[in-house]
Amino acid sequence: MNFLSKRLSLGIFPTPIESMREVSKELGVNLFLKRDDLDEFLGSGNKVRKLEFLLYEAKNESCDVVLTAGGMQSNHCRATAYFSKRLGMDVELFLFGQSEMQGNLLIDKLLGANVHSITHEEYDHIMDVMSERANELKNSGKRPYIIPPGGSNATGLLGYAKMVEELKVWEERNTSFDYVVCATGTAGTIGGLELGKQIYEDDFKVLGINVTKINASQLEEKMKNLMKDFNTKYGTNFKLEVPKVVDGYVGQDYAVPSDEDFKVIREVALKEHVILDPVYTAKAFKGMEDLIKRGEIPQNSNVLFIHTGGTFGIFAFANQLKDYMEG
Numbered sequence: 001m002n003f004l005s006k007r008l009s010l011g012i013f014p015t016p017i018e019s020m021r022e023v024s025k026e027l028g029v030n031l032f033l034k035r036d037d038l039d040e041f042l043g044s045g046n047k048v049r050k051l052e053f054l055l056y057e058a059k060n061e062s063c064d065v066v067l068t069a070g071g072m073q074s075n076h077c078r079a080t081a082y083f084s085k086r087l088g089m090d091v092e093l094f095l096f097g098q099s100e101m102q103g104n105l106l107i108d109k110l111l112g113a114n115v116h117s118i119t120h121e122e123y124d125h126i127m128d129v130m131s132e133r134a135n136e137l138k139n140s141g142k143r144p145y146i147i148p149p150g151g152s153n154a155t156g157l158l159g160y161a162k163m164v165e166e167l168k169v170w171e172e173r174n175t176s177f178d179y180v181v182c183a184t185g186t187a188g189t190i191g192g193l194e195l196g197k198q199i200y201e202d203d204f205k206v207l208g209i210n211v212t213k214i215n216a217s218q219l220e221e222k223m224k225n226l227m228k229d230f231n232t233k234y235g236t237n238f239k240l241e242v243p244k245v246v247d248g249y250v251g252q253d254y255a256v257p258s259d260e261d262f263k264v265i266r267e268v269a270l271k272e273h274v275i276l277d278p279v280y281t282a283k284a285f286k287g288m289e290d291l292i293k294r295g296e297i298p299q300n301s302n303v304l305f306i307h308t309g310g311t312f313g314i315f316a317f318a319n320q321l322k323d324y325m326e327g
């Protein structure tokens with residue numbers, strides 16, 4: 001398993017695991033929070049774990065420019081820009097959508113990332129778009145390294161596979177988790193958890209809450225392909241097990257928070273003094289609460305919710321959030 005050691009040290013690990021006492025009492029489970037939002041000063045969350053392996057590969061291949069893609073306010077793109085620059089590499093970001101110069105986009109620009117504004121249509125075949133640009137860069141003597149959206153490929157899976165080691169250590173000293181729940185976007189986090197379960201022989205159930213417009217079966221298919229790619233790349237034979245992904249929590253659209261999501265952010269801030277983000281973790285938290293209320297996660301279970309970061313995203317919604325703070 002020497003693929004697990006092919007990484008840089010970018011974040012502060014292990015991240016803490018905290019009990020969510022108030023919410024546990026209300027829901028009748030033992031709810032814990034994995035504070036991956038604390039793994040690095042800019043709150044890069046789940047991206048740091050993936051980038052430790054991806055940027056190791058980039059440096060190992062003597063690359064000098066990193067290309068990746070996402071929405072204008074992508075946490076992944078900002079984290080990639082930050083760490084790539086710190087490691088002495090240039091960065092080219094391919095971002096779709098509109099945004100004011102604030103939040104993650106502001107940081108991308110501050111860091112000197114080269115930002116290409118792209119259409120949704122271009123994003124639909126983003127790997128071709130980035131390959132084309134990589135060829136141009138190669139022709140001008142550069143050594144490009146392409147990271148897919150969300151850092152979710154065979155190498156990126158290793159981030160959350162390795163995180164399971166932290167859970168094993170915690171479980172040996174405390175209690176075992178019955179369920180591990182996370183937001184699911186590009187499926188590298190949940191896919192990595194499933195891989196980690198096999199590597200470290202743990203048996204918690206993994207549940208993903210879909211926060212995207214594609215449906216759960218498409219995400220499950222994607223996870224299967226990621227696992228296949230992993231086996232091909234590393235010559236392993238891990239089972240193509242696919243954790244359950246739950247639909248119904250994206251709301252109007254990806255990255256568009258609903259009233260319910262703002263309410264969850266406010267309630268969790270008041271009860272547990274933890275700030276969820278409006279694009280991923282608030283939606284996933286709501287999904288997890290409903291699974292518990294419906295009995296799909298049984299009473300008295302030990303449940304670990306992963307705070308995958310993105311907290312800075314609340315600043316873009318300050319006006320809407322204000323409505324939940326009055327009275």
Ligand SMILES: Cc1ncc(COP(=O)(O)O)c(C=O)c1O
Nearest residue numbers: 185186187188189280308309310
């Ligand atoms: C804060 C946050 N949480 C969760 C996710 C979803 O993780 P994944 O894309 O690995 O499914 C992302 C990124 O996509 C994210 O930025």
